Amino acid sequence: xxxxxxxxxxxxxxxxxxxxxxxxxxxxxxxxxxxxxxxxxxxxxxxxxxxxxxxxxxxxxxxxxxxxxxxxxxxxxxxxxxxxxxxxxxxxxxxxxxxxxxxxxxxxxxxxxxxxxxxxxxxxxxxxxxxxxxxxxxxxxxxxxxxxxxxxxxxxxxxxxxxxxxxxxxxxxxxxxxxxxxxxxxxxxxxxxxxxxxxxxxxxxxxxxxxxxxxxxxxxxxxxxxxxxxxxxxxxxxxxxxxxxxxxxxxxxxxxxxxxxxxxxxxxxxxxxxxxxxxxxxxxxxxxxxxxxxxxxxxxxxxxxxxxxxxxxxxxxxxxxxxxxxxxxxxxxxxxxxxxxxxxxxxxxxxxxxxxxxxxxxxxxxxxxxxxxxxxxxxxxxxxxxxxxxxxxxxxxxxxxxxxxxxxxxxxxxxxxxxxxxxxxxxxxxxxxxxxxxxxxxxxxxxxxxxxxxxxxxxxxxxxxxxxxxxxxxxxxxxxxxxxxx
Ligand code: BG6
Numbered sequence: 001x002x003x004x005x006x007x008x009x010x011x012x013x014x015x016x017x018x019x020x021x022x023x024x025x026x027x028x029x030x031x032x033x034x035x036x037x038x039x040x041x042x043x044x045x046x047x048x049x050x051x052x053x054x055x056x057x058x059x060x061x062x063x064x065x066x067x068x069x070x071x072x073x074x075x076x077x078x079x080x081x082x083x084x085x086x087x088x089x090x091x092x093x094x095x096x097x098x099x100x101x102x103x104x105x106x107x108x109x110x111x112x113x114x115x116x117x118x119x120x121x122x123x124x125x126x127x128x129x130x131x132x133x134x135x136x137x138x139x140x141x142x143x144x145x146x147x148x149x150x151x152x153x154x155x156x157x158x159x160x161x162x163x164x165x166x167x168x169x170x171x172x173x174x175x176x177x178x179x180x181x182x183x184x185x186x187x188x189x190x191x192x193x194x195x196x197x198x199x200x201x202x203x204x205x206x207x208x209x210x211x212x213x214x215x216x217x218x219x220x221x222x223x224x225x226x227x228x229x230x231x232x233x234x235x236x237x238x239x240x241x242x243x244x245x246x247x248x249x250x251x252x253x254x255x256x257x258x259x260x261x262x263x264x265x266x267x268x269x270x271x272x273x274x275x276x277x278x279x280x281x282x283x284x285x286x287x288x289x290x291x292x293x294x295x296x297x298x299x300x301x302x303x304x305x306x307x308x309x310x311x312x313x314x315x316x317x318x319x320x321x322x323x324x325x326x327x328x329x330x331x332x333x334x335x336x337x338x339x340x341x342x343x344x345x346x347x348x349x350x351x352x353x354x355x356x357x358x359x360x361x362x363x364x365x366x367x368x369x370x371x372x373x374x375x376x377x378x379x380x381x382x383x384x385x386x387x388x389x390x391x392x393x394x395x396x397x398x399x400x401x402x403x404x405x406x407x408x409x410x411x412x413x414x415x416x417x418x419x420x421x422x423x424x425x426x427x428x429x430x431x432x433x434x435x436x437x438x439x440x441x442x443x444x445x446x447x448x449x450x451x452x453x454x455x456x457x458x459x460x461x462x463x464x465x466x467x468x469x470x471x472x473x474x475x476x477x478x479x480x481x482x483x484x485x486x
Contacts, residue, residue, distance in 0.1 A: 003420055005483060011139070011427055012479040014092065014434025014451075015101035015385050017146035017191065019075045021437045022105060024082030028121040031111025032151040034159075034205045037064055039071035040443040040458065056201045057209050061154070072460060074438045074445065079454045080464050085129050088435055091452055091466065093136035096479040100138050101384055101430040102129070103146035103191065106172055112152025114168050118175045126176075130183040140184045141384070141430065143248065144173055144232060146191035147440065149205030159205030160196070160221035163304070166228045173232040177239040185243045187236055188320055188384070189229040192250035194277045196222050198342070202440075216299050223301050226280050230314035237314075246318040247281035248384060249274070253323075253362075253369045257330035257347050266329045270343045275376065278319055282377045284312035318427060319377055322385030323412075326352070326365035357389055357447060363411035370419035370426065380425045386412055387432035389439065389447040392469065400453050400469040409475070410486045417483055431475070435466065451475050 019035035026032075037056055063069035081088055092100055106113065108122030130140050149159055157164055177187075196203025197218050200211075204221040211217035229247060236245040254270035256263035272289050279287045285308065294301065327338055328349040338346030339358045352360040366386070373381055388408035392400050409431060420426050433449030436456075445456050451472040456462035477485050 002423065005417060006420055006426075008482065010482060011099040011141075011186075011382075011429070012483075013097040013099035013101065013138070013141070013428065013430045014095075015141075015430035015432050016081075016103075016434070016437060017143070017148070017440070018103045018105035018108075019078070019146065019148045019438075020433075020440060021078045021081040021102070021435075023076065023078035023080040025073075025076035027082065028108065028125055029111060029119040030105065030122060031107040031113070033105065033107040033148045034151060034154060034201055035075040035148050036073060037061055037151065038073065038075055038443055039064075039069075040074050042458075043442075043444075055199050056207060058207050061151075061207065074443045074460065077438075077460060079435065079437050079456060082125070084464070084466075086132055087466065088452075089129075089132045089136065089138070091468075092133075092138060092434065095434070095451065095472065095476050097136075097138045097434075098479070099141050099186065099428055099430060100133055101141040101143065101188075103143035103148065104176055105148050106145060107148065107150040107152075109175060110150060110168070110172055112156075113150030113165070113172075114152055114156060118172075123175075123179055126180065127183075130180060134183060139186060141186040141188065142176075142180075142184050143188040143191050144176070145169070145189065147195075147202050151205070154201075154205040154207060158207060158210045159200070160224050161204070161206050161211065161217050163224055163302075166224050166231065169228045170231045170235065173228075174235050174239070177236055181240045181243075185240065187232075187243060187245040188248045189232050189245065189316075190225050191248050192322060193222070193225060193229075193247065193281075194250055194252075194274060196225065213298065215297050219294070219299050220301060222277075223303065223307075226311060227304075227307055229281060229316075230310045233314040233316060234310075244317040246320045246382060247278060247316045249278050249319070249321040251321040251323050251369050251373070252342055253326045253365050253372070254343055255326060255328045255349065255365075257328045257333075257349075260331070262331035263329065266331050266345060270327070270329055271372075275373075278321075278373070278377065280311060281316045282319055282379055284315045316379070318380040318382055319373060320382040320384040321369075321373070322432070323366050323369060323383060324386065324432075325359040326362040327360075355388060356391060357442075359389070361388070361408060363408075363415045366412050367415040367419045367422070370416065370424045371422055374419075374424040380427045382427040383416065383429045385430065385432040387449040389449055391446055392436075392448050392453060394453065394467075398467060400467065402469045402471050405449075405469070405471045406474045409471070409478075413478065413483055413486055434475075
């Protein structure tokens, strides 16, 4: 019989990343990470490219470190979760969260990335956070690496390009699995692993001006992450037999702009190039279509003996992904370009509305994506990011009315439910940024996703006080009714 709605053990919650949330960038023995190098750039100085501030040069890092470059680095401060986690978790509990997605800031545990011994104060911090979550019956879902490569690894190895980093990551993974084995049962290896081929610094702490062949370097770094992910999967199963560990993709469902076969083929290729990452994680091998891509782009991957077997043997337990928008492509694009630099040949889809940041809103696309991915992999799926980045206005009485956010989420959850009824095995849903946090792509505070408002502006001014938006009450009722009252 087809399911009528969400399973009773469906994991509702919210998702965050340490570098956008915690702050305390130089407290508790933490080292610097790639995210600590990303400055705020005012809107009028930005390019349309999504990764405008995410790529960085060696000179820039040096200038930042020696103080020649003065700027504001919002990801160093986050929203001060480091000191306010108890208050924030109490609010998540009030929302009725079953699960809270967060990441461990790798450089809190291994300040340089290559240290032999972990930093006890960093380990203790996450013990405190997990204890606080479990006190309310909220399961932590932990990402090992969410755009937070320790800067020491960039300086010593140019990040993930160097095979040595695999071993350092394995030590980090083993350390946290052993430490938190009784507290954390859901893990993810690399956040949006495909982003390393869009912004190598964000995804892998790789500075591209140090590469002879940029594409070769990016795919080599990616190969190392695939291997590291399989090693982490193996370790996780050995150390925490009752845990599940998954991968994470920034899903870019891509439509042809027309039924012209040229557009169809272009969209097909874009989808293959996006799903290639989960193909490796879930099926345990590089798909054949990548051979041609590698050949045509002069990419020769350096693999070590045993890599292929490792990928094959230690595939993920479940597949998670972020979903914000869809893309349309044309072989011969005309008119306005779609959201910058994600897929070549992108055009604006006239059937869809866009957010204030140009991200095209497509609830039905989520159902399409869920069906496509489940058909392809037959593994459980988990939507670990979805939401609307929007400007919010605080009324004189302190209330915040955000019907646009409720509308966005409602329509996506409706389609999610349709997909469950289609037979898709869906484990859970964690809305992105349940509490306002620093934007990944723009480092703005004003691009807000939260149910909980945080009083801080783009320049870092504000009391950091937390308050509930209308969507807070709405999402609480969604969870309490297991997705029936939308
Ligand atoms: C995902 C990232 O790409 O999108 C998050 O995993 C990020 O870190 C989220 O915050 C939303 O993007 P942005 O740029 O609006 O913060």
